[in-house]
Amino acid sequence: MPIVRTLAFASLFSLAANASASSFIVTTDTLVDALAGTIDTMSNATSSVVDNKVVLAAKDDAASFVATDGAVRGAYLETALQHIRARMPAVQADDARLAQAILAN
Known part of the structure; x- marks a missing residue:
């Protein structure tokens, strides 16, 4: 059993x-x-x-911005930041993070 x-x-x-x-x-x-x-x-x-042309054109300005800890702000970067914030208002990232994201892509 x-x-x-x-x-x-x-x-x-x-x-x-x-x-x-x-x-x-x-x-x-x-x-x-x-x-x-x-x-x-x-x-x-x-x-x-x-991938937008405005953002892609800002890569050099984004690199300068990141390298100088925000001291150098180019016109292309300013335009790209405005473009990103207009297209994605929910994004709450600061300029430094957005510049790094532009460089990463």
Whole structure:
């Protein structure tokens, strides 16, 4: 009789472990897919602004701004910052972070 109980316990434990593992996989897949969709949406929105000609033209000014800790502010950079803030009013980054973002792309 103990062998039957042991086998029954082992088979039930195996079924429970498989059910837990597959529900964990489904949950993580759902979360990862949702996060990936959010990241894609945000990157598409920001890349459309960053790939803009006004912003691309400001790369040299952005480099000067970052290198001088904000002492040198070129006209192209000023125009690009205004453009970014007009197109993405929800962005609350300061000029230094926006200049770094311009350089990064």
